[in-house]
Amino acid sequence: MNLGLAGKTVVVTGAGQGQGSVEARLLVEQGCRVIAVDLDVQAPAELRGLEGPGELTYRKLDVTQQADWEQLAGQLAGETVHGLVNNAGITQRDRLAEVSIQQLHRVYEVNVAGALLGIQALRPLFARGSSIVNIGSVAGLSAHYPVAYTASKWALRGLGKVACMELGPAGIRVNSVHPGFIETPMTSGANPRFREATIAQTPLGRAGRSEEVANVVLFLLSERSSFVNGAEIPVDGGQTAHGGAQAISDALK
Numbered sequence: 001m002n003l004g005l006a007g008k009t010v011v012v013t014g015a016g017q018g019q020g021s022v023e024a025r026l027l028v029e030q031g032c033r034v035i036a037v038d039l040d041v042q043a044p045a046e047l048r049g050l051e052g053p054g055e056l057t058y059r060k061l062d063v064t065q066q067a068d069w070e071q072l073a074g075q076l077a078g079e080t081v082h083g084l085v086n087n088a089g090i091t092q093r094d095r096l097a098e099v100s101i102q103q104l105h106r107v108y109e110v111n112v113a114g115a116l117l118g119i120q121a122l123r124p125l126f127a128r129g130s131s132i133v134n135i136g137s138v139a140g141l142s143a144h145y146p147v148a149y150t151a152s153k154w155a156l157r158g159l160g161k162v163a164c165m166e167l168g169p170a171g172i173r174v175n176s177v178h179p180g181f182i183e184t185p186m187t188s189g190a191n192p193r194f195r196e197a198t199i200a201q202t203p204l205g206r207a208g209r210s211e212e213v214a215n216v217v218l219f220l221l222s223e224r225s226s227f228v229n230g231a232e233i234p235v236d237g238g239q240t241a242h243g244g245a246q247a248i249s250d251a252l253k
């Protein structure tokens with residue numbers, strides 16, 4: 001489907017693997033000029049040799065480093081940035097009783113401050129029609145066992161709401177996508193029981209694919225979503241829709 005994104009500049013953070021790399025690839029397929037950023041100096045295998053019609057530039061950018069963002073903004077000065085996908089994120093799976101304040105700070109630094117710094121640095125380059133997509137999580141829609149991660153994703157929602165309110169008058173939209181269990185390197189390291197238990201709570205009965213998240217991100221970056229602003233879209237197979245009622249429904253079958 002042609003989403004009208006050809007020629008647009010879009011920055012995707014955490015694009016070195018997982019969902020970010022798929023978002024970057026699908027944007028190149030839409031003809032975008034993608035600036036894919038991640039921690040490594042070298043472009044990852046996933047992003048090498050992509051065929052157009054768009055083009056991809058990979059660069060090292062740590063989202064927690066204001067200087068990295070300023071450098072990127074300086075290099076793009078005079079251009080319009082159409083889109084920013086705040087996808088970079090880390091997890092932290094310690095439980096309430098064990099997590100340290102240092103771990104909490106670190107998760108906030110990447111998952112919350114990283115997104116704020118990106119929005120601040122690129123704000124002068126956005127124009128009417130630009131679109132920001134924050135990648136939250138189902139952990140930001142309910143309770144979830146990793147406490148620092150959960151708190152950070154709720155905080156990211158708050159940041160998105162404020163950005164939506166402040167940037168809307170300039171014609172810049174800000175939306176959130178909340179993935180459920182998606183097969184990526186992040187989840188491949190999780191306890192297999194986490195996967196099983198999550199799928200048991202997911203009405204579609206399976207894990208999601210990065211493409212299924214990326215397609216929603218592309219929609220939100222495009223004019224097809226021109227009046228969608230401040231929205232929170234779960235891409236979770238229905239995991240958060242039942243609010244825990246699935247176990248009751250199953251028990252009564």
Ligand SMILES: NC(=O)c1ccc[n+]([C@@H]2O[C@H](COP(=O)([O-])OP(=O)(O)OC[C@H]3O[C@@H](n4cnc5c(N)ncnc54)[C@H](O)[C@@H]3O)[C@@H](O)[C@H]2O)c1
Pocket residue numbers: 013014015016017018019020037038039061062063064086087088089090091110114135136137138178179180181182183184185186187
């Ligand atoms: N996989 C899931 O099931 C799932 C579910 C809900 C939400 N999410 C969210 O989706 C996003 C992508 O997750 P994923 O599963 O693809 O994870 P992933 O770990 O596979 O990829 C995340 C990428 O972010 C990069 N990154 C981490 N810290 C960074 C920093 N400081 N600066 C720049 N890049 C940094 C990593 O290097 C990595 O390439 C994250 O925000 C994550 O919290 C994932």
